Amino acid sequence: MNSAEDRARKDEEWIEEEGVPSLGEPLIQKYLDGRDALIEQEKRQRSDHAFRSTLSPMAAEASAIISAIRFEEQQTLWNREYEDNLAKDEGIDIYPGMMFSLAKGRMERSKLWQIVRKMPKGALLHCHLGAMGDLDLLIREALKTEGLCFSSDVALVGDEAGEKANVRFQYQLDVKPPDDTQPSIWSDSYTPHTWLPLTTAASTCGGGEEGFINWFKARVTISPEHSLQHHLGISEIWRKFTSCFPIMDSLLRYEPLYRIFIRNVLSQLHEDGIRWVDIRTDFTNPFRSTGCTEPDEDHEGMLGLLEDEIEKFNDSEEGKGFWGARIIWSSIRRFDTRAIVEDMKNCIRMKQLFPELICGYDLVGQEELGRPLADLLPELFWFKKRCMEEGVDIPFFFHAGETLGTGDEVDENLFDAVLLGTRRIGHGFSLYKHPLLVDMVKEKKILIESCPISNEVLRLTSGILSHPLPALLARGVPCSLCNDDPAMLGQGGSGMTHDFWQALQGWENLGLEGLASLAENSVRWASFEDLSAREWQGELKEGAYGKGIRAKRMQEWAAEFEKWCGWVVETFGPEHDVGTLD
Ligand SMILES: O=c1[nH]cnc2c1ncn2[C@@H]1O[C@H](CO)[C@@H](O)[C@H]1O
CATH class of the missing domain: 3.20.20.140 (Metal-dependent hydrolases)
Known part of the structure; x- marks a missing residue:
């Protein structure tokens, strides 16, 4: 017998000698029965109690399968010991229930996702x-929409202006067609509040039209980085x-x-x-x-x-x-x-x-x-x-x-x-x-x-x-x-x-x-x-x-x-x- 087994047997003997009851003993079983009853009693107060009690056999089976998948993915997809690519790549830990913006990509690859x-x-x-x-579809449609124009209350130069300027889209009937002498909205010579054809504003953006689309999306969404900064509080976000x-x-x-x-x-x-x-x-x-x-x-x-x-x-x-x-x-x-x-x-x-x-x-x-x-x-x-x-x-x-x-x-x-x-x-x-x-x-x-x-x-x-x-x-x-x-x-x-x-x-x-x-x-x-x-x-x-x-x-x-x-x-x-x- 190896020493670990030997030690375990000795511990068992010692526990018995001390009179510590086993889980199977009636006293503890009685406690556990009462405990289970209490949990059940509390569950009866839940708002989904009636729904749960009238589940069809098919739904009960689907529920059991979904629970099994959920459990399996907790052990694999959401277990850093099992699969620590994300931990390695991004230097963060993974676990079931992690913050939404960090979990999103992985969530969308899960089996539970396909089901839900x-x-x-x-x-x-x-x-x-x-x-x-x-948003992608909408901005691309906007770029195809005749007469749609774009303006800003400041020239879109530098990070601060790019992130905070009051930019607007608007249909304009009489905006001048694009010409090379018109100052770009992305340059200091832009006159605030001047309407430019949207296509011109987009094509003159660093990175061209695709660059503009990405910039637009950043202006109308909360980025994962931003949402994670909980210490900055509610009014900031x-x-x-x-x-x-x-x-x-x-x-x-x-x-x-x-x-x-x-x-x-x-x-x-x-x-x-x-x-x-x-x-x-x-x-x-x-x-x-x-x-x-x-x-x-x-x-x-x-x-x-x-x-x-x-x-x-x-x-x-x-x-x-x-x-x-x-x-x-x-x-x-x-x-x-x-x-x-x-x-x-x-x-x-x-x-x-x-x-x-x-x-x-x-x-x-x-x-x-x-x-x-x-x-x-x-x-x-x-x-x-x-x-x-x-x-x-x-x-x-x-x-x-x-x-x-x-x-x-x-x-x-x-x-x-x-x-x-x-x-x-x-x-x-x-x-x-x-x-x-x-x-x-x-x-x-x-x-x-x-x-x-x-x-x-x-x-x-x-x-x-x-x-x-x-x-x-x-x-x-x-x-x-x-x-x-x-x-x-x-x-x-x-x-x-x-x-x-x-x-x-x-x-x-x-x-x-x-x-x-x-x-x-x-x-x-x-x-x-x-x-x-x-x-x-x-x-x-x-x-x-x-x-x-x-x-x-x-x-x-x-x-x-x-x-x-x-x-x-x-x-x-x-x-x-x-x-x-x-
Ligand atoms: O979660 C929310 N709570 C309160 N107001 C909201 C929330 N989400 C959007 N809006 C508000 O709805 C208006 C657009 O109809 C916006 O003014 C926005 O602030």
């Missing part, structure tokens, strides 16, 4: 229109984030590009397994119709186009199976009373003209720097009164609690959102700190639109592992997963696969059941049609058993989910013997 990509994700309930779409919107809007709010953009967003959503979207957009930046230098005077043209493009997509071959899209009208929360009330008036007017398109109202922008809901009470009460007078009902879908604040006026936005009757809460990041509100949110059936990657990139949390959503799920709060600003924050495009993937890989007790329950919630809480507060509550309660469009779509989602589970079992079952899993 195809998952029916229901509805996307929280996203901002100007921060979606394929929001300054960069906020600067992306006017640039993007100036590009997108021109009819020919707007049409391409809307089609592109819808197509990317559908391809990602998303069937419906409630989109937030603000109406601050001007919109121009084809061939017009002057902006539209109101929002009728822009909303008409939006409705038209949604309808066209729904009727197209590509859009087969897509349910549609509606708009949550969003005002900028830092604006003064006059600007907000003007915007509210526009919202009401447009609701009358486009009743099927507009489904709600919200206030957007960094919560810390904008006005708290309590400060906006006069405007909000005015809005409700005016809506009543005008015979329209525009429910609230407020952002609230997208903050690290505890007990300050920003954190307290959650109280007002609940008291003002919001149907869902955008983010609700700080909600877990409010036990009373947690109970009220459950009681009132308010869904939390959670955006884990956005929260990480905008520095509320350093990663999926420290995100508060699991705390809400455990407390029985209804939630859905959303992507917020996917083209700007790093996910790229419009889809939700990254957010779904991170939740699945990051949280041990979510599993396919939990993930699917989040998707099902998104269908249950989507704004398919106008409903009074009573009807809304009634439909939420009835879910898939109701009679309306919501019930029908919940059933459709369930059927699509079952089919997808069948695909998972068929495609990945043979490689993963789940018979050994408990």
Whole structure:
């Protein structure tokens, strides 16, 4: 007998002599039984409990396979001892649940990615229109768009100007055709605010047109390096984030590009397994119709186009199976009373003209720097009164609690959102700190639109592992997963696969059941049609058993989910013997 075995045997004898019980002894077994029962009891409080308890055999099998794949990839793809290429190449450690921007490339190569990509994700309930779409495609289309021009408030010379200048795109009818004597926007002789043909600005950029495209993308996205600098705080990253919107809007709010953009967003959503979207957009930046230098005077043209493009997509071959899209009208929360009330008036007017398109109202922008809901009470009460007078009902879908604040006026936005009757809460990041509100949110059936990657990139949390959503799920709060600003924050495009993937890989007790329950919630809480507060509550309660469009779509989602589970079992079952899993 070698010495190690000898020592182990001696240790065993010694342990027995000392009277330390073995795990198998009745006393410890009894403890373990009680422990298991306690864990089970807690699980019954989870918001996905009902979904878990009614899982079909096919879904249960798919879930077991997915758990096996997840575990296998934790041991291989996400294990630095097993595969330390990344650690070697980039000098960083790898582990399951690592920060999004560091994990992204590897995540997209995983088997779990292929699976989640195809998952029916229901509805996307929280996203901002100007921060979606394929940036490469959009800028290339812009370069082909006749009359599109480009300007800057300073010459684009040096890093500081390149990164911070207020640059804009705009259609211009009478801009001089390019000639060699015109000073380049990339030289000191450029006169600020002069419009140049976009193609000229692009071709004169260092690196030519491709160089320009890369520069543009850097101006409207948060880079991985930037998002990782958590020590610089929230306002610092929001300054960069906020600067992306006017640039993007100036590009997108021109009819020919707007049409391409809307089609592109819808197509990317559908391809990602998303069937419906409630989109937030603000109406601050001007919109121009084809061939017009002057902006539209109101929002009728822009909303008409939006409705038209949604309808066209729904009727197209590509859009087969897509349910549609509606708009949550969003005002900028830092604006003064006059600007907000003007915007509210526009919202009401447009609701009358486009009743099927507009489904709600919200206030957007960094919560810390904008006005708290309590400060906006006069405007909000005015809005409700005016809506009543005008015979329209525009429910609230407020952002609230997208903050690290505890007990300050920003954190307290959650109280007002609940008291003002919001149907869902955008983010609700700080909600877990409010036990009373947690109970009220459950009681009132308010869904939390959670955006884990956005929260990480905008520095509320350093990663999926420290995100508060699991705390809400455990407390029985209804939630859905959303992507917020996917083209700007790093996910790229419009889809939700990254957010779904991170939740699945990051949280041990979510599993396919939990993930699917989040998707099902998104269908249950989507704004398919106008409903009074009573009807809304009634439909939420009835879910898939109701009679309306919501019930029908919940059933459709369930059927699509079952089919997808069948695909998972068929495609990945043979490689993963789940018979050994408990
Ligand atoms: O996560 C978010 N929280 C609050 N506001 C946001 C978020 N993402 C984008 N916007 C805001 O939406 C407007 C465009 O409609 C922009 O002003 C942007 O600041």
